[in-house]
Amino acid sequence: MNTIEFFINNKQNFLNELFDLIRIPSISRHKDSVQTAANWLENKLRQTADYVEQIPTTGNPVILAEWEPQYLEISASSHPTLLFYGHYDVQPPEPLDEWISPPFEPEIRDGRIFARGIGDNKGQFFAHIVAIECLHKLNQLGVNIKLILDGEEELGSPYIDEAISKKQEFFEDVDLVIVSDGPADPTWKPTLEFGARGIITAQFELQTAKGDVHSGNFGGIQPNPVWDLISILKTMKDDQGKCLIEGFYDDVFTPTPAALKAAEDLNRDPEVYKEQLDITYFGEEKDLPITHRLMFRPTFNIRGISSGSVRENARTIIPKEVVAELDIRLVPNQVPEKIKQLVTEHLDRLKSESENYAQILERCEVNFGTSFYPMFTPLELPWTEVLAKSITEGFEEEPLKIPLAGGSLPLYSLYKATGKPIYIIPYAQPDEDNHAPNENMMVEWFEKGVKTSIAILNNLKG
Amino acid sequence: MNTIEFFINNKQNFLNELFDLIRIPSISRHKDSVQTAANWLENKLRQTADYVEQIPTTGNPVILAEWEPQYLEISASSHPTLLFYGHYDVQPPEPLDEWISPPFEPEIRDGRIFARGIGDNKGQFFAHIVAIECLHKLNQLGVNIKLILDGEEELGSPYIDEAISKKQEFFEDVDLVIVSDGPADPTWKPTLEFGARGIITAQFELQTAKGDVHSGNFGGIQPNPVWDLISILKTMKDDQGKCLIEGFYDDVFTPTPAALKAAEDLNRDPEVYKEQLDITYFGEEKDLPITHRLMFRPTFNIRGISSGSVRENARTIIPKEVVAELDIRLVPNQVPEKIKQLVTEHLDRLKSESENYAQILERCEVNFGTSFYPMFTPLELPWTEVLAKSITEGFEEEPLKIPLAGGSLPLYSLYKATGKPIYIIPYAQPDEDNHAPNENMMVEWFEKGVKTSIAILNNLKG
Known part of the structure; x- marks a missing residue:
């Protein structure tokens, strides 16, 4: 029996296992659920791996696993060691009332699995695990495979370096790193990405008074934090989408000819x-072409803002505070x-200016x-050619080659640890709605992901 | 027995009745609870009034009541008809987790009654009802008294004109109107107000996309509604607190010398x-003195804004929409x-400009x-002198005379209906926290309110 046949015959079992994992609501800040998911994964990996370990950190544990090759092809010119990266923590599911089915009870509708974390990232790294298991069961593992599962990617992986150290x-012996995360290209073509944007997040919390007060009785006296924060924010971005922070664009790279x-x-x-x-x-920057803004340029995004109440809860108050959450790609x-540092200097300059x-x-x-x-x-x-060939086998379609993915991943930590090239091969379809209500992953894309991982493991042997 | 003694002897009964009224959560939009409160009040008023009626409207009912004088002093130079105004609807209690005791279960702590609606406005108009009842029980009502209780003040009394018509x-025969609402002056002195600011509220709802999307994968593509709304809002107010809408200040009055x-x-x-x-x-306007900004100038307030999520629920998304709630005094x-109209014209001008x-x-x-x-x-x-004298009797302290209260009341409807002067005499202490969690009214201020109402009814006899 070949590996693909073995996978097809056991597909329902693999999906059942994935659903068990999905039911564990491992929201990054919910330590207990995250630990439950880590234990579940450790048990799962022990079924086939030669080495499995939970590495405790100041935050959530990082899981490591390794599979040694079951045979070595004498004729092979190299025996590379491949590292897969994934993360088993998930985003919070809010707003709950926009979910059609409960976020942690996976449901298949119209060929899609709906659940928080199905595409981001449990369904994607589980495809690697399934591929490894299929090859392992048939004694066909011909490369050295390593796996690292992050428990705090959605918080920015603050302690992954601690685990790595x-x-x-x-x-040390890793030759290349493969990450399956994020959605595939919006054109629905399979996707091979050569990097990703970075990110920093910033929270602005402005409390201008002790309490909310009646906007009539104290209007003209108590300052309004929303207007005041708007004054500050507006110094940082103009109406044309340009960031106004001095030096912000100074280190932006000029894409190489191949990337362009x-x-x-x-x-x-x-x-x-x-x-x-x-x-x-x-x-964002209105004067630049779309492709550049998607991958070659930074962003300056307000991902959330809250002050007082709105809609049916609106009250005639001056709110005491406002919170704005930013992310900068x-x-x-x-x-x-x-x-x-530039943001801090900008604010210091404002202080001295007025x-x-x-x-x-x-x-x-x-x-x-x-x-x-x-x-x-x-x-x-x-590696570009080997991976493109493998994706073509798995998806039955040639992949798009995307120089830089829009999303951010803790790739720098992996690069620091290995010094080796990193590739991103998303297994979730473009409308996976990661980080949003009704996150989902098409069953067909999960299957193509497993097939791609099998192809990669086979093609890397030679 | 004199009226004040009668009140003191029966104070606990009156407070028990007030607490029964407070327990009815008559949030303006909760029709059933509002109707329950209206029925409770109708029954209460029937105990003493010569006329009581619920006037149905498109919205919540308006309650009218009248007490004819029980005797007429032959020597009196006039027999004025006094109209009291109050409202029996209340603000929503959110955020619930900031209340120390449940909002609709009144609790006395440190001499204060804590409950939603105790100061705004049930405790205040109930002081009038108690005063009338005390005089009535002792056959000492010497003026004609009318009462109007609004059921939608917190929504801007959209149907009070319908009820009045x-x-x-x-x-038609009303000679003066007295409203007890809002907090007393922040100096804790009893307060006599000669008017109030008006208000309009406006909601800005900007939906720039179908859904929340991952801020990395779509950063640079999907527009950010918060930045975009900030661009619009910033055209309406400058950093010095001046409203930039053309013509906004054109009709602002010049206070009379007496008011100044x-x-x-x-x-x-x-x-x-x-x-x-x-x-x-x-x-607000940084170049003007405090007193002017409190009462002689309009405001332009953002009372709430919401987009995406903040704090522990923050996610790396571009939100699909933002809602901002404004109130303009x-x-x-x-x-x-x-x-x-000026706001609308301003937005139209922006559209044609860019x-x-x-x-x-x-x-x-x-x-x-x-x-x-x-x-x-x-x-x-x-009337100024009569009312100031009555307040001095009730509070044992001379009142501050405030030309214009900061808050807004449906006074124009009362003015249109009667054509007569309107006075505001707040019975809630300055830190009543109306419209906020832990709204409260001091028992002592409630008592002084009752005494003031008794004094007004006695002194108006002429």
């Missing part, structure tokens, strides 16, 4: 985005710590959270 | 506000409909809600 030898060529080959059609997202205009060669800004900022707390470096692997390396 | 004759004198006599100390509210600077002679604004505003819905006219009664009328 405890097991440095695990990473690959980007142009994508033939991005703005109209497709407009229809898919139901948008009538585009965000970085491209090579922007450095997270430097960008944080008494008005100084008064506001004295009451404003700015806290930085998640931080990922941007990463980029040159398109010219030989 | 059904019973126009009820209002009264305002100056208040000797407002900015430092007292800073300490009371824990603020380090002031809101008006002063004489600003007209609500005209101000709405493609960028036009694209944003095409996706933005602006809805106006509550609308109250500003109102102002000249300080020179003879």
Whole structure:
């Protein structure tokens, strides 16, 4: 029996196992559920792996596993060691009332599995595990495989370096890293990505008074935190989408000719985005072409803001505070710590420029959270061809080659640990709605993912 | 037995009745609870009044009641008819987790009754009812008294005119109107107010896309509604607190010399506000003195804003939408409909000025809600002296005379119906926290309110 047949015959069992994993609501900050998921995974991996270990960290555990080759082809020119990366923590499911089925009770509708974490990232890394198991059961594992499962990716993997430093030898012989995360290209073509943007998050919390007060009785006296924060935020971005923080664009890389060529080959059609997202205009830097804004440029995004109450709960008050959450996507060669420093310097400059800004900022707390470096692997390396061939086998379609993915991953930690090239091969379809209600993954894409992983493991032997 | 003694002897019974009323959670939009409160009040008023009626409206019922004098003093120079106004609907209690005791289970702590609606407005109008009952029981009612209880004040009394038009004759012989609502002056002195600011509310709802999307995968493509709404809002107010909408200040009145004198006599100390509210600077128009901003100037307030999620629920998304709730406090002679028109014209001008604004505003819905006219009664009328004397008797302290209260009331409807002067005498202490968690009214202030109402009814006999 060949490996693909074995997979097809046992598909329902694998899906049942995946559903068991999905039912564990391993939201990053819910330590107990995350630990339950880690234990479940450790047990699962022990069925086939030669080595499995939970590495405790200051945060959630990181899981490591290794499979030694079951045979070595004498004729092979190399015996590479492959590292798969995935993360078993998930985003919070809110807003709950927008879910059609409960977020942690997977349900298949119209060929899609709906559940929080199915695409981001449990369904994707589980495809690797299934592929390994299929080959292992048939004694056909011909390469050395390693796996690292992160427990805090959705918080920015603050302690993955701590785990890696405890097991440095695990990473030393790795030859390449494969990450399956994020959605495939919006054109629905299979996708091979050579890097990802970085990210920093920042929280602005402005409390201008002790309490909410009646907006009539104290209107004109108590300052309004929303207006005041708007004054501050508006100094950081103009109406054309340009970030106004001094030096923000200084380290933005100039894409190499190969990267530019690959980007142009994508033939991005703005109209497709407009229809898919139901948008009538585009965000961020209005003077740049779409492809550049998607992968070669940083962003400056307000991901959430809250003050007082709205809609049926609106009250005639001056709210005491406002909280705004930002995320800033970085491209090579922007450095997270430097960008944080530039934001801080910008605010310091505002303080010295105007008494008005100084008064506001004295009451404003700015806290930085998640931080990922941007990463980029040159398109010219030989792995490109092997991986493209494997994806073509798994998806029965040639992949798009995307120089830089929009999303952010803790790739820099993997790069620091291995010094080796990193590739991203998403197994979730483009409308997976990760980080949103009704997150989902098509069963067909899960299957193609498993087939792709099998092809990679077979093709890397030679 | 004199009236005050009768009140003191029966105080506990009156408080028990007030608590029964408070336990009915008559949040304006909760029709059933509002109707329960209306029925409770109708029964209560029937115990003493000569006429009681619930006037049905498109919204919640308005309650009318009348007490004819039990005797007429032959020597009196006049027999005025007094109209009391109050409202029996309350604000929503959210956020619930900030209440120390449940909002609709009144609890006395440190001499204060804590409950939603105790100060705003049930405890205040109930003081009038108690005063009337005390005089009535002792056969000492010497003036004609009318009462109107609004069921939708917290929504801007959209149907009070409808109720009034059904019973126009009820209002025709009224000589003066007294409203006890809002908190007393922040100096804790008893307060006599000669008018109130008006208000309009406006909701800005900007939906720029079909759904929340991952801020990495779609960053640079999907527009950010928060940045875009900030761009629009920032055209309406500058960093110095001035409203930038053309014509916004055109109809703002010039206070009369008597009003200015009264305002100056208040000797407002900015430092007292800073300490009371824990603020380090002031809101709205930074170039004007405090007293003017509190009562002679309009405001332009953002009372709530929401997009995406914040704090522990923050996710790395581009939110699909943002909602901002504004309230604009008006002063004489600003007209609500005209101000709405100016806002609309401002937005139309933005659309024609820039493609960028036009694209944003095409996706933005602006809805106006509550609308109250500003109102102002000249300080020179003879009622001023009678009312000041009565307050001095009730509170054992001379009242502050405040030309214009900060809050808004449906006074214009009462003015249209009666054509007579309107006075506001708050019975709630300054830190009643109306519209906020842990709303409360001091028992002592309730008692002084009852005594003041008794004094008014005695002194108006002439």
